[in-house]
Amino acid sequence: MDSSGRVELPAAFEDADIDNIALLIADMLERLIAHNDRIPLLPESLTRFHSRAAPSISVLDYLRRIVRFAKVEKICLLLTLHYVDQICARMPLFTLSSLTCHRFIIASIAVSSKGFCDVFCTNSHYARVGGISLAELNVLEREFLHAIEWRLTCTCEVLQEYYINLVRTHSTGNFVIVDAHSSSSISSDSDVDSGASRPASPMVVETQTSHRQTSTILIDTATLSPQASQGPTIEQNMAFAALQQSLEKAPRQRGNQ
Template sequence: MASSNARVELPANLEDVPIEHLVQLIADMLERLMAHNDQIPLSPESLTRFHSRAAPGISVLEYLQRIVRFTNVEKSCLLLTLFYIDQICALRPRFTLSSLTCHRFIITSIAVSSKGLCDTFCPNKFYARVGGISVAELNMLEREFLHMIDWRLMCTREILHEYYINLIRTHSRGIYAVAGADSPLSSSDSDIDMDSGTSAPSSPELQARSVTSRSRRSTSEPSTILVEAGTPDAVPRPTLEQNMAFAALQNSQDRSR
């Protein structure tokens, strides 16, 4: 039996990567991002429609595998989920991808990107069934998603390729490498190294909320891993809906103790 830490070589072109490996790479990154962001205290003003009352019982990896199995999603749409996370975190600094938001974000992102950029896609009724939510809820999340991202759905192939290479380089177990590369792209380089060599802030509130590489910091796209969350000039007051949702979340958590 092969070792679970055996080196796995992946093709240099993202179009050629087996989708099961791409799912593993994306899930690994999202799980680490969620573990980090779950440390950030939940506040009323940070609540969004993507927040669930409790973390779903299915892992991100299993959830992505389920989506791939039933929707035949394109690999570009899976990678676009990471791109959209970065875009929304830049446009909406209060948003965090956590165990309460990740699953709804994923199914919404895939539904939106598939319908917006692919020749074939599923109806919302099917995406909702696969994602474990109602059609009405997915419709609401889709509208919120497009508003949060300011309808910026397009992304170049070059940027997606950078996401792909960075996922290989930063995989938590360091088992992946690009075929033909002189040396494996090890994850021994810390996430801090990806931030132009600067030290990461110690407070969770100041740490990164996104998922890409240092290579994109030279472009006009928002920068990513371990980026200090900017403080808005004017902090908006929580809405009545947010306060009610936060109170309901607290009551739910109190009952589960």
């Protein structure tokens, strides 16, 4: 970081510091959550990823905790964004919100680490790091794999596109990618593309203006097979009623303190 607060990043995500990648991802997810939390919660939109209350730990601190105690690789952090887009497209009613983000992240990290890393942790370790029980993580892992249709692979070109997009859209405008082989740079207030060729199929999707639409990040529409919309199950209705009851109790409990 220079005196102006600008943070220079390498052109390739593989060369970036993992904490800077966590910062970029957390900024994107926090803005996504802020948008999606305004979408009315419907019983049919409940999933295994929904918590009764939003965790008190921030997305950034949660990512840093996972990186520190689970030795997560950079590719797994960026894959979380790819999985967000893929699952949101296949499950139109699912939203990454303050109630789903943390459980989604730990499930994504556990799955991607097993799929792409030579060394990974046990589910019991991921569960302790993520602050959930082993039984919960096992259920989340199965739900995650079903939702993603076991399509865990992603090209480095697409992950690089996520990296570039994270820098372009960062809320502070302090991050900039400097090409070591030229004077060009990419920053959050710049429209200049990187020297490398960009994949043709993915496109950047800006935050939707309608609160009825979920917001995605970068999506390859050619690979998607959205699930048909279904009505809420009895289990979802019961879980929705319990969640609504717990949310209504929380303000009253705070008022009595």
